[in-house]
Amino acid sequence: MSDRTLTLQVNGRPYTLEVPSGQTLLETLRESLELVGVRDSCGIGMCGTCTVLVDGRAISSCLTLTAQVENKHITTIEGLSQDGQLHPVQQAYIDHGAFQCAYCTPGFILSTVALLGENANPDDAAIREYLAGNLCRCGSYVNILNAVRACRTIDD
């Protein structure tokens, strides 16, 4: 078993820690850094509850070894709000009642942020397509669509 010391850039802060070679980013973030907004559910990249952004791109932290993202910029839901102010996407999810049990919500919000980073004005089809890889078992999709619509630069 080989542990290694590495530095992660998480939510703008560097963390130097000992990580077993086989540890996933999900495990490191949840267990070592206690960032519990990153969640385990399917373990195979299907559901999106473990979504984090690496250099702005959404990935499944359950399918990523921590060692793979050394020195890359990792954003979790905990890094979205600034100085106690919710990120506009977070606020939109509240305004549109876009969650129920909310176990999936951090993943959806991070995927939404990534989407808007690529396309500031996605149409409905683009939103549905982009977010289809995040599952909401409670079935809040209609409200999520409304929340994301409200985040477009041109809202209609």
Place this chain on the structure above:
Amino acid sequence: MAVGKSVPMLDSVARVTGTVPYPSNLKLPDMLVGKIFRSRVPHAHVMKLDVSAAERLPGVVAIVTAADFAGDDKPNLHFGSPIQDQPIVAGDRIRYIGEPLALIAAESAAVADQAMDLIELEYEELSAVFDAEQAMLPGAPILHEASPDNIVRHSKLRRGDIDAGFAAADEIVEEVFSSPMAQQASLETHVATARWKEGKLTVWTGSQSPYTVRRVLGAIFDLDLENVRVIVPPLGGGFGGKGNVRIQPMAAALAWKVGNRPVKLMMTRAEEFVTVTKHAAKIMIKSGVKFDGTFTAREVSIYWNGGAYASSSAHLVPAGMLRAIGPYRIPAVHVDSYGIYTNLPIAAAYRGAMSSQGVFAHESHMDTIAHLLGIDPLELRTKNLLRTDDLFATGERLHDIHFVECLEAAAYGLGWHEPLQSDNGTIKKRGRGLAVMMKNTIANSYSECRIELDAEGRVTLFVSTVEMGQGGHTALAQIAAEALGVPIEVLAVTGPDTAETPPDAQTASSRSTHMMGNAVLDGAASLRQQLAEAAAPILEWSPDDLSVADGYVFVTTQPQARIPYTEVLGRNNIDALTATGKYSTNEGKLDPDTGQGISTPDWHQGAGACEVEVDTQTGKVTVLRYHSASFAGRVVNPTLAGLQNDGNVIFGMGASLLEEVAIDGGQITNPNLSDYMLPSFLDTPVELKNVSLEEEGSSFQGIGEMTLPPVAPAIANAIYDAVGARIRDLPLTAEKVLRGIQGRTDHER
């Protein structure tokens, strides 16, 4: 007025910032990891289970096997509510693949995994049975010697002269429908953390039934109930799967053996599939009907595959009997509902519990009859739907009935009578379908709350209602805020914690808004009375002459003579006023031989209508538009109510089109979210609308499931309308539809 407003969920900020304290997040000092060693054969005698090598592995702290329960001074191995037939870990007998045999508490998951490989198991395989009907046949393998016919429970309903009814019919239609085993698939899996301290047991768990868990744990460990504490943080989904008692006894047993350190047990996704499932069901339904669409008789036989242990089947089988009849005027009804043991993981509630299977049958059946008689499916239903003051098949007189309104709201919302838009091609065909449901709720049920008003005007509601995403806590806070005349902002809701919050039956069967909502109203009334009494000396009026509203106690005839609540408490030097609210229902006694009596305090009512497009070359079904309706009585929170209605439809689309636990020789072959599919954003109809029907003067009705059971038959009926193929076996896969289409090309419309 706080009721009727779409206030955001109380902990919305936590929900979007990732800080909801789910039970899976819990970390306690010195906490150990629990893992389960499970069987790989479906039915066997255990000859030897040797965990000694595993126990010696450094980092392994304790291993629990059935041997730990041998002896009068030891905990009880078996548990179950209401039938105690399930061992915490299998002893001399294995009854399904995945059954726990040994529990490991270790310093880390990696160590526990290594320990797993060191456990030695020897067994002699027995023949196994997986199909419910086969399990009832003479000579079938017997799972429990106490039930030689493998029947967990047989419920009966007998009303009217069934033979005369069929004799009077112009047509008799008989069909068989089936639904597969499914999995609730909450995104947060089952989790329980247990700790023993000074003879007291505390369990933190994702459960819909904290008081049931407490009672059952008390029975296992022979503890007074005040020595068992069950704490339930908000859940990452429940959907029925987290009702009753599941993994909590295992976590408690591990912590008991360990002694001084807490143990956390969390299921992997694959383990989730052997923890609890939805009953596979086969339903035979036969109706006698006149040419004019009047029913003369209905006979229904239901075979519920309950899995290896009774668990929830014991009380769900009778519920499933009532839910498979249909909300129609039928003078003669016979039903037999059988819950059956098989060598599979246990089956229990799955959102729309014991309704979805039956509603798929009776609502598909209604369309078969409508087409046979040449009557519009909406018209055949509205002609026969039960109304207020009608008698149901149980003989009970119905009240507050709105089936017709629900069905018409869904149908007209969809545009039932408007011409179908066609893509003018021949490959893709469109069709419409609708369905309606009725469901009894849990009878003989009890809910209690405590409301505390402090000197700063803050109100805390103590409830054992589980917050699992439905917004139950928010809805109850709204009800309390309105009843006390305070803004929602001063409300906080706490619980469930059996040491702090009063008893409640469980958070299931869409009962909480109604049952606990009424308990909150009762508690608020009591608190208002206390405020009046405390204010009376200050205002120098009798409490009877005082009113309490909008944050003030005032003289009824002189509203300007008033003092705020805070001042009432302050001037009396009262830190806090506390009131208890209670609500109970006593209905639910049915005659065991005839099923006659009063089955439920209220009937849950919902409907759906949809338009589908079927690719006639692939059989693939796309639901283009779906309209749902449920009877809500009075809506507490429109946004949350809408989420329940829409969420039900999406959940129901999973069960209708995608979800099926595949089993090969008792082994689940798709225990993952790639092979077992849940509905995605793109699977959701582009047009998805819902309506919650209200009625002047009505009370809060449960709406947690009503729009779900109609989904499968509405889609199946729409498929029939589009391509003339009647699929009687869920899920409605593309392949089944294609086979259906090709099987009847000779008389295609």
Place this chain on the structure above:
Amino acid sequence: MSFELLQPDSLPGALKALAQHGDEAKVLAGGTAIVLMLQQKLIAPTVLVSVGRIPDLAYIRSEPDGIHVGPLTTLRDMERSLVIQTHFPLLAQASGEVGNIRVRNQATLGGNLAEADYASDPPTALLALGTQVTATSLRGERTIPLEDFLIGFYTTDLEPDELITDVFIPASAPGSRTTYLKYRSRSSEDRPCACVAAIAAFEAETCTDLRVAVGAASEVPQRLPAVENLARGQALTDELIGEIAAGYADNIDTLEDIRGSAWYRTQMIRIHVVRALEELRNGRR
């Protein structure tokens, strides 16, 4: 998961590690397949060679005779590449159909081909495109046509010491029309029940070249040159399309799983080859 993780920062370093550890080693690129298999305990390598730090293996380079795609190029970058969208829309489409956004952000072309997942989209598209895979080891370099590279169910021709170092996709004849059809029998997020990649070149109404690959329906994506050749020099009439589709349906040994029986997959091959060829005939590029 107990293994040694090597993270060489040069190609020679990686090749040396593979030469040294041979069968004991697995290559880690994006990780979506390897980490999943590690987590599910489907593989237990003693050494994992991560190639993520090797520079210059992520590229999309256009040349007159085709494009070279570096093995560390993510599927998402392929999906969004203007060069690929313009010259190989079929490949952009197939890359964009894989899994979900997150998977495409992580998964690489090299990893995708090395996994040889029978139901993955890019191999089928690349097979139709006549792709060549370059594999390098300390022993040297060789170029393998994709049809020889994909040899079985999750099995490739790659030796344990070899690494995919380039993927070359030859330019199609000018005016070629292409399409990629992915058929999912269940959810939008499902793996395909069957998929079809097709390319055709035409002179007026006459088809001068046709290549059709069918994936997800059998253990390896397949092209049937004898059936493809039926189209050469012919107009794609309904009858001919039906004949070609039947050729594919009848000659592919379909597999059976929860996404469809063998019978159903055969039907789906036929239907989707017809649909693909109709699309090509009717003018889609």
